[in-house]
Each structure stands twice: as C-alpha cells, then as structure tokens.
Amino acid sequence: MSPVPYHGPNTEGGESEPLPSMHNDGDATILVVDDTQDRRDIMSILLSQAGFRVFTAEDGREGFEVARARHPLLVISDVMMPNVDGIELCRCLRADKELYATPILLVSAMRVDDKSAVEGLQAGADDYLEAPYDPMRLIAKVTRLMERARFEGALKESEERYALAARGANDGLWDWKLKSNQTYFSSRWKSMLGYGEDDIGNRPEDWFSRVHPDDVEALEAEIADHIKGESSHFEMEHRMLHKDGSYRWMLSRGMVVRDADGKASRMAGSQSDITERKQAEAQLLHDAFHDVLTGLPNRALFMDRLSQAVERVKRHPDCSFGVIFLDLDRFKVINDSLGHMVGDRLLVEISHRLEGCVRAGDTLARLGGDEFTIILDGVEDEADATAMADRIQDQLHRPFNLNNHEVQISASIGIALSTLNYEKPEDILRDANIAMHRAKSAGKARYQVFDATMHFHALELLRLETDLRRTAEREEYCVHYQPLVSLETGQLTGFEALVRWQHPERGFIYPEEFIPVAEETGLIITLDRWVLREACRQVRAWQQQFPEQQSLTVSVNFSARQFSQPDLVEHVQQVLSETGLDAGCLKLEITESVFMSSTESVTRMLAQLKAVGIEIYLDDFGTGYSSLSYLHRFPINVLKIDRSFVSRIGPEGENAEIARAIVTMAHSLGMKVVAEGIETESQFTELKSLSCEYGQGNLISLPIEALKAEKLLNDLSGQQWQSRQGKKKRATPYDLSMNSIKSIFNQAG
Numbered sequence: 001m002s003p004v005p006y007h008g009p010n011t012e013g014g015e016s017e018p019l020p021s022m023h024n025d026g027d028a029t030i031l032v033v034d035d036t037q038d039r040r041d042i043m044s045i046l047l048s049q050a051g052f053r054v055f056t057a058e059d060g061r062e063g064f065e066v067a068r069a070r071h072p073l074l075v076i077s078d079v080m081m082p083n084v085d086g087i088e089l090c091r092c093l094r095a096d097k098e099l100y101a102t103p104i105l106l107v108s109a110m111r112v113d114d115k116s117a118v119e120g121l122q123a124g125a126d127d128y129l130e131a132p133y134d135p136m137r138l139i140a141k142v143t144r145l146m147e148r149a150r151f152e153g154a155l156k157e158s159e160e161r162y163a164l165a166a167r168g169a170n171d172g173l174w175d176w177k178l179k180s181n182q183t184y185f186s187s188r189w190k191s192m193l194g195y196g197e198d199d200i201g202n203r204p205e206d207w208f209s210r211v212h213p214d215d216v217e218a219l220e221a222e223i224a225d226h227i228k229g230e231s232s233h234f235e236m237e238h239r240m241l242h243k244d245g246s247y248r249w250m251l252s253r254g255m256v257v258r259d260a261d262g263k264a265s266r267m268a269g270s271q272s273d274i275t276e277r278k279q280a281e282a283q284l285l286h287d288a289f290h291d292v293l294t295g296l297p298n299r300a301l302f303m304d305r306l307s308q309a310v311e312r313v314k315r316h317p318d319c320s321f322g323v324i325f326l327d328l329d330r331f332k333v334i335n336d337s338l339g340h341m342v343g344d345r346l347l348v349e350i351s352h353r354l355e356g357c358v359r360a361g362d363t364l365a366r367l368g369g370d371e372f373t374i375i376l377d378g379v380e381d382e383a384d385a386t387a388m389a390d391r392i393q394d395q396l397h398r399p400f401n402l403n404n405h406e407v408q409i410s411a412s413i414g415i416a417l418s419t420l421n422y423e424k425p426e427d428i429l430r431d432a433n434i435a436m437h438r439a440k441s442a443g444k445a446r447y448q449v450f451d452a453t454m455h456f457h458a459l460e461l462l463r464l465e466t467d468l469r470r471t472a473e474r475e476e477y478c479v480h481y482q483p484l485v486s487l488e489t490g491q492l493t494g495f496e497a498l499v500r501w502q503h504p505e506r507g508f509i510y511p512e513e514f515i516p517v518a519e520e521t522g523l524i525i526t527l528d529r530w531v532l533r534e535a536c537r538q539v540r541a542w543q544q545q546f547p548e549q550q551s552l553t554v555s556v557n558f559s560a561r562q563f564s565q566p567d568l569v570e571h572v573q574q575v576l577s578e579t580g581l582d583a584g585c586l587k588l589e590i591t592e593s594v595f596m597s598s599t600e601s602v603t604r605m606l607a608q609l610k611a612v613g614i615e616i617y618l619d620d621f622g623t624g625y626s627s628l629s630y631l632h633r634f635p636i637n638v639l640k641i642d643r644s645f646v647s648r649i650g651p652e653g654e655n656a657e658i659a660r661a662i663v664t665m666a667h668s669l670g671m672k673v674v675a676e677g678i679e680t681e682s683q684f685t686e687l688k689s690l691s692c693e694y695g696q697g698n699l700i701s702l703p704i705e706a707l708k709a710e711k712l713l714n715d716l717s718g719q720q721w722q723s724r725q726g727k728k729k730r731a732t733p734y735d736l737s738m739n740s741i742k743s744i745f746n747q748a749g
Helices: 037-049 062-071 088-095 117-121 137-157 161-164 187-191 213-227 275-289 299-315 331-338 338-353 380-396 427-440 450-468 512-520 524-545 560-566 570-579 591-598 598-611 627-633 658-666 681-689 704-723 733-748
Strands: 029-033 053-057 074-078 106-110 127-130 174-177 184-187 234-241 247-260 266-275 321-329 363-368 371-377 400-402 406-409 412-418 447-449 476-486 492-503 505-508 553-556 586-590 615-621 638-641 672-675
Touching: 029 062, 029 591, 037 053, 037 062, 037 137, 053 062, 053 681, 062 074, 074 406, 088 106, 106 117, 106 137, 117 127, 117 331, 127 137, 174 187, 184 400, 213 234, 213 247, 213 266, 234 615, 247 275, 247 331, 266 275, 299 321, 299 363, 299 371, 299 427, 321 380, 321 427, 331 338, 331 406, 338 371, 338 400, 338 406, 371 380, 380 412, 380 447, 412 427, 412 512, 427 447, 427 450, 450 512, 476 524, 476 553, 476 704, 492 512, 492 524, 492 704, 512 524, 524 553, 524 560, 524 570, 560 591, 570 586, 570 598, 591 598, 598 615, 638 658, 638 733, 658 672
Parallel strands: 029 053, 029 074, 074 106, 106 127, 412 447, 492 553, 553 586, 586 615, 615 638, 638 672
Antiparallel strands: 174 184, 174 266, 234 247, 247 266, 321 371, 321 412, 363 371, 400 406, 476 492, 492 505
C-alpha cells in the first residue's frame, strides 16, 4: 500500500502548546517505524514535544519507502514487525547508496544481549533501546544520534574533509603527515597547555607523551581505528598534562585525508579545552548523587551501592553485609522550637559524628529529613551490626552546642542482615526500616534487629491502615462511656467518651492498637471530630431523657493533630450548636504533645475554647517532658493523674506521694484533679482523703456501651426519685458510687 506519513501531534501547528523545543532547525526529521498504532503515537508525541519533526510507517517495507522519499536524519524502528521487520529494514537502509549513513535506533522489549537484538546491531543499527523505555532516555539517545548525523553530514558536504580543524579561533589545530610522521601544532594548541611556540616539537610523541596515562591507550586506539577506516571520524575526550603540573580535559577531533589510492596520507583536526565543562558535569553528577546539606550520598547513590551489595552476595554467598536505618527521635520538636537553621546545623553535626563511626568500606547516606542509612560491609554476624549501633548511640549521646543552644538527641535504629538472602535492594532497606519503627515504638533511643515476624506485623499494620480508612463510610466506629464520679459525694458527674472500632472480622479493636495508626496517617482528625459530635449528641439526649441530669458532662480526647487545623474552634462551636449541648458540659482532654507544636497558636485556640465555656483537661499529667511549665503557660482547668501513679497506691495508702504532690500543686494553681485508673477501694479512699475531686476506673465501672450507660442513668434516676418520695433510705455517697453504680453495671453486663 502507499505510505501515508504521520506528522505527529503539534508538528505542523496543532492546538495544544508543545514543550520548549530543543531542536528548531527544519532538518530535524525522524522516521518512526512500528506496527502498533499506540506505540507510534506515544513516541511521536514525545519526539514532537522535544522539537523534532516526525514521520511514521507501519512496517519495514513502508518504512523503507518513506525513508527514500523523506531522507530522515534518523530512523527509529521496532524489531519485531510483520512483512519486513526492523532487522531487515536495517539491511535495506545500509544497502541503499543514499541512505546507507542514516543512523538507526532499534527498539525492542528483548534484552540487548538477546540473539535478535545482537543480530539487529550486526545488521547496521547504531544503537538499541529496551522497552519499556524512560522518555528521557529516548530523547537522550535520539539527540546523540541526531548530532552525530549532522556532524557527518557537514563533513560529507565539506569541500575538504579535514576542514573540521578550523572550527573556531579558540581551538588548537594539528596536522599530522602520516608518511613522514611529522606533526604541526598551532600556537593555540601549545598555549592551552601553557607552552610557548618553541617549547613543543613536531613529533606525535610530543602529543601522546602529555596525555594522561589512563587515557593514552584509548586515544591511540581511536586514532588507529579511524586511520584503518573503521570509523567515519575521530573524536575523543581525554586529559593532558599542563605545564603547571595539572591535568586539563581536552576534546580532540580529526579526520583522515586519503590519496587517490584510498590510503591515509595525513590527518588533521582540532583540540578544545573542555575542563570547565567537565568540572561542571562532575559537579552536576556529584549533586545528583549526594545530599546538598551534608554532602553524604543520597538515596539514589545509596540504592545503587545497595544493589551492588545484593548482587555481590548472590555471586559470592560467603560475603555478607548489613543495613542500618537510623531515624532521629524528637527531631521535629527541635526543628520547630529552635528553627530550621539550627535543625540543619544539627543534621550536619550528626553526619560528621556518623562519619566517625563508619569504616572504610561502609556507605553512609542521608535518605532525607532526619533519616540516615549505612551499608555495613563484611558483617560477620549480628554482633558486628549491633556493635555499630552501640557506637552510634554513644556518639549521639554527647550533647550538641548549636548557636548557644545545648541540644541532646537520640536515634531509633533498625538493622537488617543480608543473611536472609534478599533478592532486591529495596527489600532489605524496607526490613531495616520496619526494625527501626519497632525500635521507636519500643521506647526510642534503642535498636532492633529485623526478623521475619516483624514483616508479618508490618503487613498487619498496613492492612489495619487500609481498613481504618474505610471505617467511617462503613460506620464501624462506636463510643463507649466510662463513668466519672465525685470522690466526695459519690455522685455520677459525667462520662469520658472512648472510641471503639467494631471490625467486621476481628471484632472490637481497642484504641491502643489503632489510634497510633490514625495519628500517623492523619485519620485521627476525622476520627476525633466524629467522636466529638457523637458524644455531644448522646449526652444531650440523656439530659433531655433524664431531666435531673441536666449537668451531666462528657469529656472527649483531642489529638495534638487537631490543633494544626485552623477551623478547630469554629468546628467545636458548630457541634455544640447543632447538638444543643451546653459548652459547660463539654470537657476537652489533651496531652502534653499538644504543646510540642506552635505554642502561640495552641495558646490562642485553648483560650478561645475556654472563653466559650469549655473546660480543658490535661491528660496523663506527669508523663511528658516539661509538665510543670505548661501549668503556667496554658489555660488548663483540670489535671488528670495518670493511672501509672494511681496504681502505685497501696492498701494502707503507701506510695501516694506523687498523687499527693499533684493534687497539692493543682489546688495551689486553682485547678481541680481527676484520678484515672482507680482499681481498688484503698486507692479510692486514699485519693478521697487527698481531696482529689473526681475519679474513674474499673473499680467504679469499665467503659460501657451507650445502652448500658442509659440503663445506669435510668436506675440512678429511679433511686433518686425513690429517695425523694421517702420510699427508700437515701444511699450514702460512697454506697452510691461503689455499690449502686458497680452493681448496675454488673447487672447490665
């Protein structure tokens, strides 16, 4: 059939704007030959956007016809095609007297060392591209072949082929008479090496003796091949010794002039100083594979070396190595509080200390942020790797002095060993990362060595995260309510709202298992807000159902992530308005982690919430880093004594010192106190004697479902009604909290 050339999208004036053109000359034409329309279209788009003019053909026969008609500067052909395939097309082009010099790029999914690929290169293809290909790699290969085609075309059209030597005034020229073995070097050629006119002789040795020892053999081979006719021209980059003792990078080009018998009689060319370009390229290459801040290898270079290590172990099973994955603990706190400049200084100082730990054959890299990795070469056993982890911790334990700030930092370290027979570098890095997270969750400032069970737990965590993202739409959340009582009167004053996850397959999942995942993924924001709305709605409904419970309160836990939301206060007010709950009945429980972020914005938000009438509870008091300072700086109404302090109180009130100190301090600051985790009657009695206002815990009631909480309220209301009617002796405060509430819960359960 007659060919219908395809000009490619936007090559002749389409509607969409092409990418900035790299090639604006009209002869930048390329012929794309492929029997698949989609592949032709994709390649045409990529080449057109790069500034090339594209023609297409559906097979080798049509491609040859289009090539004869259009004389493209480059032919790109698929290998496997019906009728005439890419290999046969190569042979046809090389046999044509007008097209024999046209560069050919073969594209195939087969590896370059496969038989058909090698056959294609032997048939005359200039280069080979494996599919699927990276677009940038395609453009790079095409650009190189196009430039070579232009160069050869210019030589072909030149009246005297060695005129290449006069490419510019800044080039040094040379002319080598092969028969007499005499060489002319221009003044510029000599001066770019620091020599005067009479300082260099006229023999080839005066050139080759100054070439870098590592480059001279290749240079002589390139010239010899060109003289024998095995290349169309000579071109090579190499180093030459300057008079000052340094080596300069030179680009040498040349071409042979042949006599009537076709024998090489002379060779002429030019030499250009490309040292600055090579230095710039070296810097770009360094920047591409090194971290800008610390100068350490970056992720790309680390993964390349890790890949080499994995392959080396495959070839030599007796070799072994380890990978350390290091993540700094609380770096974000330091970065946010002291500023990013100090944070960057800290990272640089840490990199220096880590460099002092590694050995000559190891690779230390910064993956990004506060993550560092190390390839430990020649690790004999686990003890070698853990010894390195100990050295790192010792180095980081010493304080850093940064801009008059003394900073202490620790790291969580994960270790993976090559003895687990990894196939891919990303797998061993993944496992080292898993071990690091296990170390961090175990308490930070420690290391963990990866084992197979960790991978299983990581997959479980991933499944948990996936399920967690679907819980809201599937309505799998529910709220349980734990009663809060007055230790003085025994009266029920309110509930703490605690979220539960009713998983369709695993049953109830408790907060300690899924809240950390929600925190890490950001899902905690949506979760907290759902619990807030549901708890406010439910408590308001109970207030309406039981008129004597109008002052019933509910406390809701809020994550530190909530305070990064600019609409937090407005959202809380909107929930109160929509549910009808009075602001004084809502208590927001926060932990000290809230104060680790922007204290100015947190202070403002807390003040706005308190101004509305909402009370702020500080949960887990005493377990954070700087608890005492927060009591003065932030508008806190109530402290909650952490259950770890309550659990220490013995049968006779022993070990109650911390609880007593917290109560005393809170009262001196005008705050009230809630004790959580009350498990025994002696703890209840002791806390009451300390004038602790409120308490909660399993002694009084476990967290219960909404229906059981409603039954509790109903029974308590019945007792109060009977007491008012004189039909029942009024229960003592202690009996009401300890007997009535507990018995009602047991009956409901």
